[in-house]
Amino acid sequence: xxxxxxxxxxxxxxxxxxxxxxxxxxxxxxxxxxxxxxxxxxxxxxxxxxxxxxxxxxxxxxxxxxxxxxxxxxxxxxxxxxxxxxxxxxxxxxxxxxxxxxxxxxxxxxxxxxxxxxxxxxxxxxxxxxxxxxxxxxxxxxxxxxxxxxxxxxxxxxxxxxxxxxxxxxxxxxxxxxxxxxxxxxxxxxxxxxxxxxxxxxxxxxxxxxxxxxxxxxxxxxxxxxxxxxxxxxxxxxxxxxxxxxxxxxxxxxxxxxxxxxxxxxxxxxxxxxxxxxxxxxxxxxxxxxxxxxxxxxxxxxxxxxxxxxxxxxxxxxxxxxxxxxxxxxxxxxxxxxxxxxxxxxxxxxxxxxxxxxxxxxxxxxxxxxxxxxxxxxxxxxxxxxxxxxxxxxxxxxxxxxxxxxxxxxxxxxxxxxxxxxxxxxxxxxxxxxxxxxxxxxxxxxxxxxxxxxxxxxxxxxxxxxxxxxxxxxxxxxxxxxxxxxxxxxxxxxxx
Amino acid sequence: xxxxxxxxxxxxxxxxxxxxxxxxxxxxxxxxxxxxxxxxxxxxxxxxxxxxxxxxxxxxxxxxxxxxxxxxxxxxxxxxxxxxxxxxxxxxxxxxxxxxxxxxxxxxxxxxxxxxxxxxxxxxxxxxxxxxxxxxxxxxxxxxxxxxxxxxxxxxxxxxxxxxxxxxxxxxxxxxxxxxxxxxxxxxxxxxxxxxxxxxxxxxxxxxxxxxxxxxxxxxxxxxxxxxxxxxxxxxxxxxxxxxxxxxxxxxxxxxxxxxxxxxxxxxxxxxxxxxxxxxxxxxxxxxxxxxxxxxxxxxxxxxxxxxxxxxxxxxxxxxxxxx
Numbered sequence: 001x002x003x004x005x006x007x008x009x010x011x012x013x014x015x016x017x018x019x020x021x022x023x024x025x026x027x028x029x030x031x032x033x034x035x036x037x038x039x040x041x042x043x044x045x046x047x048x049x050x051x052x053x054x055x056x057x058x059x060x061x062x063x064x065x066x067x068x069x070x071x072x073x074x075x076x077x078x079x080x081x082x083x084x085x086x087x088x089x090x091x092x093x094x095x096x097x098x099x100x101x102x103x104x105x106x107x108x109x110x111x112x113x114x115x116x117x118x119x120x121x122x123x124x125x126x127x128x129x130x131x132x133x134x135x136x137x138x139x140x141x142x143x144x145x146x147x148x149x150x151x152x153x154x155x156x157x158x159x160x161x162x163x164x165x166x167x168x169x170x171x172x173x174x175x176x177x178x179x180x181x182x183x184x185x186x187x188x189x190x191x192x193x194x195x196x197x198x199x200x201x202x203x204x205x206x207x208x209x210x211x212x213x214x215x216x217x218x219x220x221x222x223x224x225x226x227x228x229x230x231x232x233x234x235x236x237x238x239x240x241x242x243x244x245x246x247x248x249x250x251x252x253x254x255x256x257x258x259x260x261x262x263x264x265x266x267x268x269x270x271x272x273x274x275x276x277x278x279x280x281x282x283x284x285x286x287x288x289x290x291x292x293x294x295x296x297x298x299x300x301x302x303x304x305x306x307x308x309x310x311x312x313x314x315x316x317x318x319x320x321x322x323x324x325x326x327x328x329x330x331x332x333x334x335x336x337x338x339x340x341x342x343x344x345x346x347x348x349x350x351x352x353x354x355x356x357x358x359x360x361x362x363x364x365x366x367x368x369x370x371x372x373x374x375x376x377x378x379x380x381x382x383x384x385x386x387x388x389x390x391x392x393x394x395x396x397x398x399x400x401x402x403x404x405x406x407x408x409x410x411x412x413x414x415x416x417x418x419x420x421x422x423x424x425x426x427x428x429x430x431x432x433x434x435x436x437x438x439x440x441x442x443x444x445x446x447x448x449x450x451x452x453x454x455x456x457x458x459x460x461x462x463x464x465x466x467x468x469x470x471x472x473x474x475x476x477x478x479x480x481x482x483x484x485x486x487x488x489x490x491x492x493x494x495x496x
Numbered sequence: 497x498x499x500x501x502x503x504x505x506x507x508x509x510x511x512x513x514x515x516x517x518x519x520x521x522x523x524x525x526x527x528x529x530x531x532x533x534x535x536x537x538x539x540x541x542x543x544x545x546x547x548x549x550x551x552x553x554x555x556x557x558x559x560x561x562x563x564x565x566x567x568x569x570x571x572x573x574x575x576x577x578x579x580x581x582x583x584x585x586x587x588x589x590x591x592x593x594x595x596x597x598x599x600x601x602x603x604x605x606x607x608x609x610x611x612x613x614x615x616x617x618x619x620x621x622x623x624x625x626x627x628x629x630x631x632x633x634x635x636x637x638x639x640x641x642x643x644x645x646x647x648x649x650x651x652x653x654x655x656x657x658x659x660x661x662x663x664x665x666x667x668x669x670x671x672x673x674x675x676x677x678x679x680x681x682x683x684x685x686x687x688x689x690x691x692x693x694x695x696x697x698x699x700x701x702x703x704x705x706x707x708x709x710x711x712x713x714x715x716x717x718x719x720x721x722x723x724x725x726x727x728x729x730x731x732x733x734x735x736x737x738x739x740x741x742x743x744x745x746x747x748x749x750x751x752x753x754x755x756x757x758x759x760x761x762x763x764x765x766x767x768x769x770x771x772x773x774x775x776x777x778x779x780x781x782x783x784x785x786x787x788x789x790x791x792x793x794x795x796x797x798x799x800x801x802x803x804x805x806x807x808x809x810x811x812x813x814x815x816x817x818x819x820x
Contacts, residue, residue: 075627208677417629419611420650422678427596427604434798 051186053083054423055413056212056222058192059229060086062108062167063385063402065174066123067226070410072183073121076417077410082185083220085192085212086229090171092189097130097172102360103281105254106167109266109396113488114403115163118173121407126173127165133282134160135266139351142270142454143321146466148350149473156483161266162396164279164287190214195225195238197380208422210380223424225381226409228402231371233387239378245371245390248451250274251297252368252393253290256281256361257312259354267353268394269316270454270465275394276315278353285360288312289393297365305359316353326350348473368392370448376437377429384409389440392451400488401440408435439491446493578690579714583664586643586712589760590666593644594674602758603646603708606792609801610707610736610812611650613790617814618703621732630655638701638726640691641709645671649681651705659701660686661694691722700728707736707812710775711768717778724782729817733784736812740769744809747794772807779815786815 055071057064068084071077084091110118118124138161141148153161178185196211209221227235236243250273263280274291281287290312292300300308317323326349371390376383385402412432413423421428453465472479485493592598619626622635633655639648642660644667652658652675662668668688675681687694691706704727706719713719720735727733738748745766753761770778776786790803792810 076629079629416608418626419608419615420653421608422649422653431800 050211050219050221051083052081052209052221053186054080054222055224055226056083056085056210056220057226057228058085058212058235059227059233059385059387060084060088060091060187061228061230061385062170062174062399063406064226064228065171065178066117066121066403067228067384067406067410068185069121069123069174069177069181070117070407071413072178072181072185074410074414076414078181078183080184080413082183083188083222084185085188085190085214087189087191087215089189090168091175091187097169099131102258103131103256103285103287104166104168105256105287105361105364107164107279107281107287108167108170108399109279110163110165110170111397111400111486111488112158112160112162114400117403117407121177123173123177126176127169130166130169130173131282132163132165132169133264133280134163135264135280136160137265138268139265139353140268140270141324141350141469142462142465143272143319144462144466145322145324146463147469147473148324149469149479150348150350151479151483153483155476156480156487158483158487161483161487164266164281166281188214188218188220190216190218192229192234192238195235195381197239197378208424210424223380223422224413224429227381227383227387228385228406229387231369231386231390233383235381236373236383236387239381241373241375241378241381241383243371243373245369247367247369248392249293250291250368250455251294252366253288253292253297253300253363254366255288255308255359255363256285257288257309257356258285258358258360259356260284261354263354265351265353267316269353271315271320272457273455275454276312277394278316279396286354286356288356290315291368291392291394294367301363301365308363309356309359312356316356323352324350370444372441372444376433377426379426380424382409382429382432388436389444391444391447394450395447395486397443397447397486401443404439404488405432405436408432442492578663579712582712582714585760585763587664587666590644590664590670593646593667593670599758599760599763600644600646602752605799606801606810607646607650609792609803610647613803613812613814614651614705614734615654617734617788618732621814621816622702632656635702636700637703637705638694638699640704640706640723640726641712642671642686643667645675645681645684645686647705647707648684648686649675649678652681652684653678656703658684659699660684661689661691662686663688663690691719691726695722695725699726700731701726702728702731704731704733705735707734708738710735710737710770711764713768716770717781720778720784721782724779724784724817727784727817729819731817733779733815733817734812735775735779735815736810737775738764738769738810739808740766740771740774741808744769747809772811772813775813779813783818784815785818786813788814 057068060068064084064086068082071080071082115124118127136153136159138151139148140151151161153159191214192212193215194213196213209223210225211219211221212225213219225235225239227233227239229235257278262284263278263286266280267278268275269277271292273293273296276288276290279287279289290300300311303311311319314320369390370392373383373388376388384405386398388405389401391398391401409432412428412435415431416423416425416428453461472482481490481494484490589599593600596604615626615631618624619631622632624631631654632651635656636659637651637656638659638661639645639651640661642648642662645660648658648660648671660668660671662671665688668686671684672686675684675686704723706723710716710719723733723735738744749764749766752758753763772789779786789807790812791805791807792801792812793804793806794801
């Protein structure tokens with residue numbers, strides 16, 4: 001008997017709380033009988049006025065919005081109530097991006113695998129409405145002039161190697177995709193101040209939820225908190241997840257430049273102090289990402305525009321060392337006996353990068369570091385994107401790893417909902433971790449290896465590096481393997 | 497040994513296509529019968545390490561009510577398929593039901609896999625769309641031997657109206673406490689009772705689930721009869737258990753209880769396991785035909801369970817009532 005009445009009381013308590021949440025006057029009339037419980041349930045009622053969401057994405061950047069979009073599109077998760085916590089004003093007003101403005105210096109290279117994921121959720125069509133630049137060639141060489149590698153998309157039977165898109169375009173596309181999907185989502189234009197993951201009291205109705213406190217004093221409940229708030233993630237800090245990593249003693253200077261001819265090739269030259277990369281952005285613009293020592297970065301940021309353009313041209317062309325010789329008929333390539341062909345097509349010759357004519361944006365400087373969270377998931381909390389891993393920009397992989405995380409997490413959440421799991425359960429989140437962690441760690445190890453290998457100026461090592469360039473250039477299966485791994489089609493290099 | 501014709505017929509019953517339901521006129525061999533009767537009237541069931549009191553052996557003459565007399569609330573006239581010592585074993589570790597690293601860790605790990613089987617077979621049976629988040633909306637399920645509610649809660653989240661039944665009062669209490677933490681699962685109706693009592697109350701359900709229960713029951717034949725009576729004519733019965741094979745002895749008992757220590761020693765009694773053929777036959781006697789069977793395979797490298805065709809160790813059977 002007592003059992004039955006306590007169950008009824010619990011049922012009424014929940015019914016009362018659900019009324020508060022939905023705020024429908026019709027339901028309130030039905031529950032007039034539950035008013036007896038008011039006195040005892042007062043304290044819990046004030047708590048239960050707080051909104052309860054299924055997923056709270058802290059950080060509405062590219063990766064956070066990719067997760068929101070993906071959850072909104074998958075049939076098993078499109079009923080979820082999503083909260084996005086980000087004080088960035090770009091999320092609020094529907095500012096359209098004007099085509100006349102020169103490209104923003106903050107760009108990302110989208111690999112074909114990421115583009116396929118975007119197409120799956122229907123967000124790529126929004127990206128194509130704005131400026132974007134496909135490239136089908138890439139040339140990598142260094143200052144010693146001993147070797148170079150030229151990648152062509154057609155060598156791997158593909159059309160493009162990647163697409164360079166401004167970050168604000170990617171962000172706006174994902175935001176539009178989410179808004180057009182019609183799913184339930186709410187933006188909280190605030191910052192996260194604190195988080196409670198353990199239930200306050202054992203008998204609390206919201207015992208199985210995480211409580212987030214925002215900067216204006218309001219709170220909200222969520223079954224799952226996703227930390228997509230970047231390398232200085234507050235969610236990671238509040239959840240007590242430690243990370244491993246080190247700072248590179250390098251800063252990156254980024255800016256947009258203009259040149260005379262069209263550019264459909266990505267250029268990267270390794271200099272003694274770090275690589276300089278020239279990526280096509282669209283029209284006659286390209287993006288420069290130049291890694292260098294911190295003192296040099298301050299100098300180059302403050303020098304005049306004309307001087308900077310001269311420095312960039314020197315860095316890309318024949319400053320610091322000679323140009324490599326093309327492999328031609330009489331080319332002294334040590335690997336020429338391995339390749340069957342004796343003639344070399346014009347496309348495989350060393351090309352000089354386009355000459356920069358002027359600077360088209362301000363110069364921005366960012367410190368570089370490597371950081372990896374020791375675990376991606378805890379009860380009710382999961383990390384994606386830069387919050388989980390930060391890498392060197394030398395291979396343009398950082399945000400692609402983040403997008404991979406976002407889409408993998410949404411699939412894992414869908415699988416969990418298919419079998420009725422609680423989405424905040426650690427066992428479910430660990431499946432996401434075991435899917436992404438090995439791939440992320442492998443990529444990070446390779447990028448770190450490259451960064452270290454190219455920051456030493458030592459005679460024999462230089463020759464070894466040059467030999468590596470030549471080897472990859474001549475040995476096409478290896479080249480194809482590298483291209484397929486870098487474009488995201490292969491999970492691990494060399495194997496699979 | 498079991499006659500080959502019976503085995504062949506049992507196997508053909510287990511396969512989904514081209515089944516014919518024949519009346520079970522074939523008498524099983526004496527040995528087979530002996531095995532079942534031994535369990536029914538077994539003396540000195542395995543003493544559990546956790547229970548302090550010694551277990552009194554049941555008298556060798558077949559009494560009408562073997563173990564029901566031990567239960568204070570049971571009606572003396574109603575037969576019960578419960579095994580007192582098994583109940584004591586579970587009552588001792590009931591606090592650890594929701595500890596994902598405790599003695600119920602394998603069950604938590606296996607849960608998503610068996611839910612995947614339930615989802616695919618029951619959605620097909622009831623004609624529901626498996627791609628929606630609440631496919632079992634409007635259906636009444638009963639989880640017999642629900643324990644702490646590990647299976648009942650996900651089913652409630654998938655939309656079913658779940659009734660959880662367990663003979664151990666402590667389990668029901670733990671289950672209710674945990675279910676009340678989440679509003680979607682707080683509607684689960686937990687009852688401390690037995691399948692037989694539900695039959696007496698003439699309750700009927702769309703799906704009757706008894707997962708990992710039948711190996712702890714004293715009289716599996718009676719238990720299956722109760723399960724069959726609880727199922728609606730258009731309903732489904734799902735039973736999962738461990739196969740009585742050498743591989744199961746090696747993995748589920750030696751490895752799980754003694755080597756890896758996932759489960760407390762003595763959790764399972766190998767002689768209480770049922771082979772798939774036996775389960776099919778027992779169910780057939782209660783007019784329930786097994787439509788599909790699947791096994792669970794454990795991958796030690798990933799630590800995950802998956803569905804497979806190998807019914808050698810853990811298996812699950814989905815059955816429907818015969819339309820007479």
